[in-house]
Amino acid sequence: MSPPGIGRRAAMLLGVQFGLAGVLAWRMRDLQIVQGDRYKLLAEENRINLRLIPPARGIITDRTGALMAGNRQNYRIIMVREQARDPAAVLARLAELIELPADRQERAIREMAGRSPFVPVVVAEHLSWDDVVRVSANAPVLPGVEAEVGLSRFYPDGFSTAHVVGYVGPVSDADLAKMESPDPVLQIPRFQIGKTGVEQRLESELRGEAGTLRIEVSASGRVMRELGRAEGTPGRDVELTIDKGLQDYAMRRMAGQSAAAVVVDVTNGDILALASAPGYDPNSFVFGISSAEWKGLLADEYRPFANKTVTGTYPPGSTFKVAMALAALEAGVVSPRDVVSCPGYTQLGNRRFHCWKHGGHGRVDLRRSLSQSCDCYYYEMGRRLGPDRISAMAHRLGLGIAHDLPMPAVSTGNMPDAAWKKAVKHESWTTGDSFNYGIGQGFTLASPLQLALMTARVAGGIDLAPRLVRAVGGVAVPDPAPVALDIDPRHLAAVRDGMFAVSNEGTAYRSRIVDPAMLMAGKTGTSQVRIISAAERAAGVTSNEQLPWRRRDHALFVCYAPYDKPRYAVAQIVEHGGGGSAVAAPIARDILLYALHGGLPPLSAYPAEQRDAIEKERLAMPPEGQEAAATPARDPA
Template sequence: MRRAPRDTEATARSVTRRALLMGGGMAAMVAALGARMRFLGVEQADQFRLLAEENRINIRLIPPARGLIQDRNGKLIAGNEQNYRVVITRENAGKTDAEVEDVLNRLSNIIPMTAQDLADAMKELNPRVNSAFVPITVAERLSWTDFSKIAINAPALPGVSPEVGLSRVYPRDVDFAHVVGYVGPVSEKDLSELKEKEGAENVDPLLMIPRFQIGKIGVEKWMEDTLRGSAGTKRIEVNAVGRVMRELDREEGLKGKDLRLTIDADVQNFVQARLGEESAACVVMDVNNGDIIAAVSSPSFDPNLFVRGISSADYAALTEHDHRPLANKVVQGAYPPGSTFKMVTALAALEAGVIDENTNVRCPGFIEVGGIRFNCWKRGGHGAVNLKRALSESCDVFFYDVSQKAGIDIMAEMGHKLGLGQRHDLPMSAISAGTMPNKAWKQEKYQKAWVIGDTINASIGQGYVLATPLQLAVMASRIAAGRQVAPRIIHSVNDIEVPVAEAEGLGVDGSKLRAVQMGMFEVMNGAHGTGRGSRIADDTMLMCGKSGTAQVRNFSEAEKLTGARKNESLPWRMRDHALFVGFAPANAPRYAVSVVVEHGGGGSAVAGPIARDALLRALTGGIPPISAYPTNQHESIKNMLNDLRLRLPDGSQPEASKV
């Protein structure tokens, strides 16, 4: 039966709508797929390319070269040397501990590795300790032969890569150990301190690299941010088993900045040798700008041992040594200054107006205060003495007397002016502020009132007074210059000199300062000066100075009546400290010096000659000439200098340019 035309038309319209709807839907789907394909293939191309490359490309940090440290004349103190090492990446070495351990065992058959080395490597390769993506150094300082063996056997060592890096080296070993310090691997303590100080998000990624080394003490530590530099990056292609196929590109980091110190390496070396095996410290300082020319703590140690991994035996030998070679006595050692403090007492009394340079005090050999006898070192007394003679012959009674008139608070104020009782700002570790006491200090520290006996003890640098060799050198420099000279040890950074602020005046009357300087001149050059035996004979380099002998034990009642036992008869630890401060030339001061010899005995006999030799070495530019010494000492000095030459590196010490 034929359909009606109207029905046929309706059906045709219906089919056409369905076709259009289906076609439109299909077109929309095609358009959506096209848009998605464009999004994935064009707009997201870089992201998917990166995801693909993550399976074959690693990005690694390149540690920068550490900045060099040089002396004031450009001689290398701390540098970098090539270090052949082997690293292993956990991700590429194996999925299980057994697989990683197998790789390490195979490696140990190629290069020397102890059981402890293998255990340490497994510990560092633990994913809970370090990321599986981070390369771990398992051996370093390899010989070229061992390094080559690893490269040849690379196919059998998945995840293992030989690398050439840089390692810190100290070519002058013991000379700068306490000043420059050394580097060592970043510890958990280092990281926690940095996170607390800078915030976890701001910690340099370099510090997360296992065994990455940073400064631990001295200049290396306190100038770490300057010396470290910033990391570079490299992209490397690896195969399916993690073997490095090729380096795709690299971006070098920024080398650390170079430092130049104020220290003269040859003067430092000479003083180190001159101190020998004594437990001692010596500082030589430029009185005009505060440059530290030498800062020696003895005995010393080789910092290279710490960089390479010091053995338990070597470390025990250092920590158990009674002369404390690890301690930087220059800034950490706080000692009773003894008679070297008498210039402080003298200037305080002069400034307070309680004496002048002609004031006489009678010394019968002691004074008695509150029923307690305070003895002079000279049992029979000095008779009537004025300021110049009191300094020259180191009369204790004079200073006992004038200190009571001036009072401890005025003495403490003068001590602070001269640099005592304050922590000088240098990039060195554990700097002590010493102790410059006054009445308020004792009350706060001990909840006790200050008494006259405390003032009397302080007047000759005993009792509560403590000073470091650095502070004593600053004191001598300020007396010499009449200005508040501040010590500095960093001369320049990347050859740009660190500016030196003009030192302000001491605020001490010039005539009173000259009176004390004249007293120090008489100490060394006067007929009865206590330091005459250590004088410089050359008229162009005459020195001013003051010795000190600091008591470290309490005298028995018998000794108080008959005199102290001689140091030679006492055990080493019970002997007095020997001290000396001075400057030269007397008429135009250039260098100041301080010397402390622990348990050395007499300051004039032990510390004075060392101070003289250190000053002569700085002034003359070489081994001191015999002509600079008193004629009656020429033979002994010649023997001493010949012996010293044997202990100095060949060619390191020229003959003096000033004769």
């Protein structure tokens, strides 16, 4: 029989053991049942990573569905430093198979050095399928190198649509700094966003939403396998009002010029062309523009990066006489039959304001003032109206307004009044200011878009708003209900008659359309960029051809057709082109005819004596889809 003390000690030990077992059981129950979901989640997060999958960017098309910005497969080569072991040696072997300059190899090595050894780095992209095949066939001697495929932006028309569509580029720190709460997808290396044009202004619609990729990783973070993926939502497609064929023709017609042309549908405000010459190739920015190309674009005095159609502002010159005539009629300071005497100048104190015609136009009524572009008539209208009434009419016609378009830096222009001069120049308005206002000079500035809209409103009698987007994501942007322009129809008819006389009797007679079904109405304009001194005027004004390019006048022309049933309006400017009738009017007429015919018009639309020259001019134009091969040599500045 065992001693009693031993039994008591055993019982105590047994009790302690049972107590410890109970505590462990309770804790295991707490960990596995009560907090099981929490710890399971923590374990999954340690084992599984989520990565974002870039969404496919929405495409941009013209009004007919023709592609203006799309996506295409981008074959690229990636390298994992850990697997390559000797990245420099592997890159050297890779350079024997594909084009891989030394500076790109050095950049890849720097990128790999700045990342974890198991993170892939892009060493080459935008490769051909043949390049991929060569790399894949030599995989045994290229450790750590893989070929993969993604999507990159592509602009099939390059030069002709660059200013409208814009381009995309990698997200920069400056881009992120402008955003209050950046989309996580923007953190993806080399992710691209819109930098200018429609690509920039409709970025949120075009970008889409990222997908997710679930991958299993080791404790060190190395990818082990893919567990699943959820595809993202592609960006929404955007359909523009632009007619790509017309846009391309306008760009080719302006080849070799620093110029801009805008075409507007008179019935609804749709913009069919926003052509700014010269253009540039947006694909260069997607693929990585070279230093030489970049410097060449910046050095070009024709400013290929500038979108002259909406950001460029110019003294409208005599094209502004359309607005002046309406302002005078609406204010009742003149009737269509009233005459003003033009001796060739208007005297104001000891200063003379000259008409463009040295001997003057004699007695001039409204119709003749437009057809012959008499400056003295509009000096007098400026005197009678004053700046406030001129400014008010200009705004009714769409001038001096930054119109709501999905384009960056849409200009307001300037249609001043007396308060503007007091606030900006700290001076009172003078009669001389009104004289300059009357002929579209002085403080007056307008963009080609605004001049096209002015012409469309006058032609159709509708208070149009310009429209550039027809549909987003397949949902049509509704046409605004037409609203009549708040101008007496009789006054509009009188000004239209004067514009008809410009093209068929007056300053633009040589650029007339002879097809009876498509007769054109228009207004020429020449805006000075220099001051003509009294001494030069006395000795004889120097012709534009004798001046350096930058000191020549701007050439302008606005027009619409058909005269009896208006459909399209065009505004044309040629920077430092000289006379509007000689330089801008022929280009605008050709663009207008192309719009009316939906393609090249028959030669019968032109005056008989010009048809041979027109045919030769067509043959000399760059081929479709191409800009001029080289910009002509400039005159010395």
